[in-house]
Amino acid sequence: MPVVETPVTLTPSDAGLTDAEVHRIRNDFPILGTEINGKPLIYLDSGATSQNPVSVMEAEQEFYEQRNAAVHRGAHTLAVEATDAYEDARTAVARFIGARTSELVWTSNATEGINLVAYAMSNAAAGRGGEAARRFAVGPGENIVVTEMEHHANLIPWQELAARTGAELRFLPVDDDGALRLEDAAGVITPATRLVAFSHASNVLGTINPVDELVRLARSVGALTLLDACQSVPHIPVDVKALDVDFLVFSGHKMLGPTGIGALYGRAELLNAMPPFLTGGSMITTVTMERAEYLPSPNRFEAGTQRISQAVALGAAANYLSETGMGRIEAWETALGARLVEGLEAIDGIRVLGPRAGMPRIGLAAFDVDGVHAHDVGQFLDDRGIAVRVGHHCAQPLHRRLGLTATTRASTYLYTTTDEVDAFLDAAAQVRPFFGAK
Amino acid sequence: MPVVETPVTLTPSDAGLTDAEVHRIRNDFPILGTEINGKPLIYLDSGATSQNPVSVMEAEQEFYEQRNAAVHRGAHTLAVEATDAYEDARTAVARFIGARTSELVWTSNATEGINLVAYAMSNAAAGRGGEAARRFAVGPGENIVVTEMEHHANLIPWQELAARTGAELRFLPVDDDGALRLEDAAGVITPATRLVAFSHASNVLGTINPVDELVRLARSVGALTLLDACQSVPHIPVDVKALDVDFLVFSGHKMLGPTGIGALYGRAELLNAMPPFLTGGSMITTVTMERAEYLPSPNRFEAGTQRISQAVALGAAANYLSETGMGRIEAWETALGARLVEGLEAIDGIRVLGPRAGMPRIGLAAFDVDGVHAHDVGQFLDDRGIAVRVGHHCAQPLHRRLGLTATTRASTYLYTTTDEVDAFLDAAAQVRPFFGAK
Amino acid sequence: MSTGLEQLYQQIILDHAKARHGSPLQEYLGAGRAGESHQLNPVCGDEITLRAGVAEGNVTSVTWDGAGCAISMASASVLTDLVQGLPRDEVLSLIDAFREVLRSRGRIEADEEVLGDAAAFSGVSRFPARVKCAMLAWVALEESLLAANA
Amino acid sequence: MSTGLEQLYQQIILDHAKARHGSPLQEYLGAGRAGESHQLNPVCGDEITLRAGVAEGNVTSVTWDGAGCAISMASASVLTDLVQGLPRDEVLSLIDAFREVLRSRGRIEADEEVLGDAAAFSGVSRFPARVKCAMLAWVALEESLLAANA
Ligand SMILES: Cc1ncc(COP(=O)(O)O)c(C=O)c1O
Ligand SMILES: Cc1ncc(COP(=O)(O)O)c(C=O)c1O
Ligand code: FES
Numbered sequence A, B: 001m002p003v004v005e006t007p008v009t010l011t012p013s014d015a016g017l018t019d020a021e022v023h024r025i026r027n028d029f030p031i032l033g034t035e036i037n038g039k040p041l042i043y044l045d046s047g048a049t050s051q052n053p054v055s056v057m058e059a060e061q062e063f064y065e066q067r068n069a070a071v072h073r074g075a076h077t078l079a080v081e082a083t084d085a086y087e088d089a090r091t092a093v094a095r096f097i098g099a100r101t102s103e104l105v106w107t108s109n110a111t112e113g114i115n116l117v118a119y120a121m122s123n124a125a126a127g128r129g130g131e132a133a134r135r136f137a138v139g140p141g142e143n144i145v146v147t148e149m150e151h152h153a154n155l156i157p158w159q160e161l162a163a164r165t166g167a168e169l170r171f172l173p174v175d176d177d178g179a180l181r182l183e184d185a186a187g188v189i190t191p192a193t194r195l196v197a198f199s200h201a202s203n204v205l206g207t208i209n210p211v212d213e214l215v216r217l218a219r220s221v222g223a224l225t226l227l228d229a230c231q232s233v234p235h236i237p238v239d240v241k242a243l244d245v246d247f248l249v250f251s252g253h254k255m256l257g258p259t260g261i262g263a264l265y266g267r268a269e270l271l272n273a274m275p276p277f278l279t280g281g282s283m284i285t286t287v288t289m290e291r292a293e294y295l296p297s298p299n300r301f302e303a304g305t306q307r308i309s310q311a312v313a314l315g316a317a318a319n320y321l322s323e324t325g326m327g328r329i330e331a332w333e334t335a336l337g338a339r340l341v342e343g344l345e346a347i348d349g350i351r352v353l354g355p356r357a358g359m360p361r362i363g364l365a366a367f368d369v370d371g372v373h374a375h376d377v378g379q380f381l382d383d384r385g386i387a388v389r390v391g392h393h394c395a396q397p398l399h400r401r402l403g404l405t406a407t408t409r410a411s412t413y414l415y416t417t418t419d420e421v422d423a424f425l426d427a428a429a430q431v432r433p434f435f436g437a438k
Numbered sequence C, D: 001m002s003t004g005l006e007q008l009y010q011q012i013i014l015d016h017a018k019a020r021h022g023s024p025l026q027e028y029l030g031a032g033r034a035g036e037s038h039q040l041n042p043v044c045g046d047e048i049t050l051r052a053g054v055a056e057g058n059v060t061s062v063t064w065d066g067a068g069c070a071i072s073m074a075s076a077s078v079l080t081d082l083v084q085g086l087p088r089d090e091v092l093s094l095i096d097a098f099r100e101v102l103r104s105r106g107r108i109e110a111d112e113e114v115l116g117d118a119a120a121f122s123g124v125s126r127f128p129a130r131v132k133c134a135m136l137a138w139v140a141l142e143e144s145l146l147a148a149n150a
């Protein structure tokens, strides 16, 4: 197993990180010491992708230098060591979200996790997986429910599932402020609903959705639930059993891990009854030219040579986060989020999407600058070394609903300092003057 | 762009690598200097996964330390640099196989590339992609053709496609020696055939299949072709245009690259007409709650945050191979393959699968040891630091056809020395005596 | 303010981004034929619809509707001023010349004699993510001119 | 020859791999009831089918058919010798004890007093990839005994 470095010695407390700790944490992230346009990088785009600490990079390098081999396939020593490292990482990441090891399936990213479930459902509809898989089948007269604030990743796979199977895609609308209209839910989620898919935390609004309420509604009509936890797992403590969802997806690159890896959690009972999605080597027991028998979860869903070194690195990332303390990271980022919104709201001509200052939000804020296009805002900030994200943030329907096409988003992580937030706010206040907006 | 180190200064020649060059190449691979059970590692499992040179690991590390960001999504400097590195890598890998940049789609591995085509075909059959995609649809009365020597990756996805759509899966049989029975092909590939999928080089037999002949047969009935190039792209010069196939897949981890990345080549015209497979962010133009419009290839097939650092590293791997010279690597490995087979055939009680000594084969050999189970063979060799692969090598039907359940396979690469092959042969000769087989 | 940003957003660009010469889109009622093109920038979702009139081999009118960043809007505006009345073939060469500069990653300086105010967009070539912004209207004009000839 | 390999393939294991006591599988014609189990090792595809007869609380017969590596075949053979005639409950405890040793990654030494010749498989616990081989027949016997009781 790769040696996971303890990031920094933190005071064991439930309060947020301290300024001093954050500064020590930053030393673990080489890229945070680089310059952009001759200015120190201020990275406020962790909502898109996070940076990697040294321990994560080292775990991967150590793997390639000492135990690289195909897993679950070889009997030689290297293969055994590679398999151990790979499966230990699975256990670490499963534990990180309160799941059992066999309930965690590696995917390329959250997007693939959602597609996996959507395709398994249409495979079930086509009769694959037999009687046991009937509960996953959807068809005409049945529906899938999402929300109007979803990331495209949690929308288009369901549109395609509906188109393939003849099922209907419905959605829970949001109000003018972007909040879910829960009062409409009873009319949308009906006994014909087979699955309700929604995001835990919105990557645009920064809101945390009422999981309990939506799970309760879905359960009451016998529908499955899938939670898009891309913006929650990296930033707040998440326990799949407490959330009581059926499926949950997230991406490694947003939680200090490498690109190219993500995970799908599914209740064991469901994963073992679900037809496979990708097929090929390492997920079978017996294969003839005519047919194949499949292994149980998680191998059933992991066809071909897997993202081995990426899994090992993601295990190291989960350990880094655990050792720092997810509760303390959450507290730190909540404070940063509040500072962001208060600061932005105080700037003339800036409209923040989602909850007003004082209302709960995670450590990000998307906003519109009156009279200045988001790409010009981003360019202005980039010139000062500030990296933010601009555009529709893969949520075109939500932007359209709020009367916008593009916004600017600043998002934080455990390594973001209050000074960085302040420097960003300072720059944001100068955008409209620079472009002569009035 | 990551700086790609020139591996070693090689003499510009069309002949194979020299012993001295191979020894210099080995210095680029840290893992080759490690020990297993107190003996120097002799890695003869490159057919399963290859090892990574320093330049590949450095390309990835340099990416994370200096330009890590989400690609195609951000306007900030880091995002621009990440996008450049990512797309430059695509160009490098596309060029490596003679393809255009827009014809190379990143996947997790070869397995996913095959699944991509198989699912796009059933999506077309379900009416997705409209009229333009009709040519990909399959259904009852139509068939898909594979061969009896395929890796499970190039068999099960087609079984599932057939089961989903009502199409038939047919196969070209092999003879008692494992050679394709081309004389049967005309009866198997018929005007109802929509696609012929086959491997370029067999991962068990070491044969190179007659691509020309099979492409000609497929073309003559209007069928598409898909070539599983997992065992060819890493080891011999491959030019997709010269091969004239419609689709081709391969995996990065078998060609000095990291795990978690592979590629699908498809003719531009086909990729742009094919319905998407995975859907989500970064592959769309316009999205409403009801429907989505898709980008052209390659982005159309790359949903969600991609394997960015892995692509960058695979680009470095392709450059390393090009600079060494694929023709010279092929010549070196052909010599090693011949040495393997000659040596093994000379050992009492050992039966080599596939072509006899003197016949063309790539640098690998799978064999049966009379009276000793393959896993025991592998264990014996591992004790001497020799890593080989044992089992069915994800080709159960082929093994069954040849009357075996498991074999042992030794496979080489550009860093394999003749001394290693000889040490392996030496050990192989002692297997039956040790186990008391007679 | 760094030179980078001021090279990108020259005053003339900021001004044209507000002035938007040639906008809104208008029916072409003149002599000859008109061609139209709609262009979408997939990176941001911004769009432009442009109509060009051609009579006796000359570009007689350019009008457009669009939503986008300062660079894209200014580029459409400057383009409108630049090409009115020029021979169609000359305009197609201008578009090629502009494209060459923009794709050069800062290696090719725009010739002000040829490109006039559009030379102000030279700086964009150093910002690969913004090249499409500056090109949007030019591609739309190119397509419109081809359509008018079809 | 290193100790690692000789610890794994002790002479007694190599001998039993050839002797294969209890093979082939036979109808159970004795008193009491018989249970049967089929086990597949997904790693290699090897299989074993084992039948155990139980009469008056004692294991009266174990027979099996199998194909597999030396370790799996020897393990089935040794197991057959070891449990014939023992009380069913004692056999179940032996299986637990064996499993514990095998899963210990070399930390727990087998008690020869208890496991007899099966103690020779202690070395397998240091080879995680081979643990399933040694366990295959034991899991089959465990299931057979449960089946005989059902
Ligand atoms: C011939 C062949 N096809 C397909 C594969 C599958 O490749 P991967 O597991 O990387 O998807 C392999 C290697 O395992 C192979 O050798
Ligand atoms: C809420 C949400 N869902 C889904 C995704 C998609 O994640 P990925 O692109 O890693 O698959 C993202 C991030 O882009 C996200 O923020
Ligand atoms: S950002 Fe959309 S055109 Fe410039």
Ligand code: FES
Residues within 6 Å of the ligand: B375, D041, D044, D045, D046, D068, D069, D070, D071, D072, D132, D133, D134, D136
């Ligand atoms: S290798 Fe199959 S049981 Fe041992």
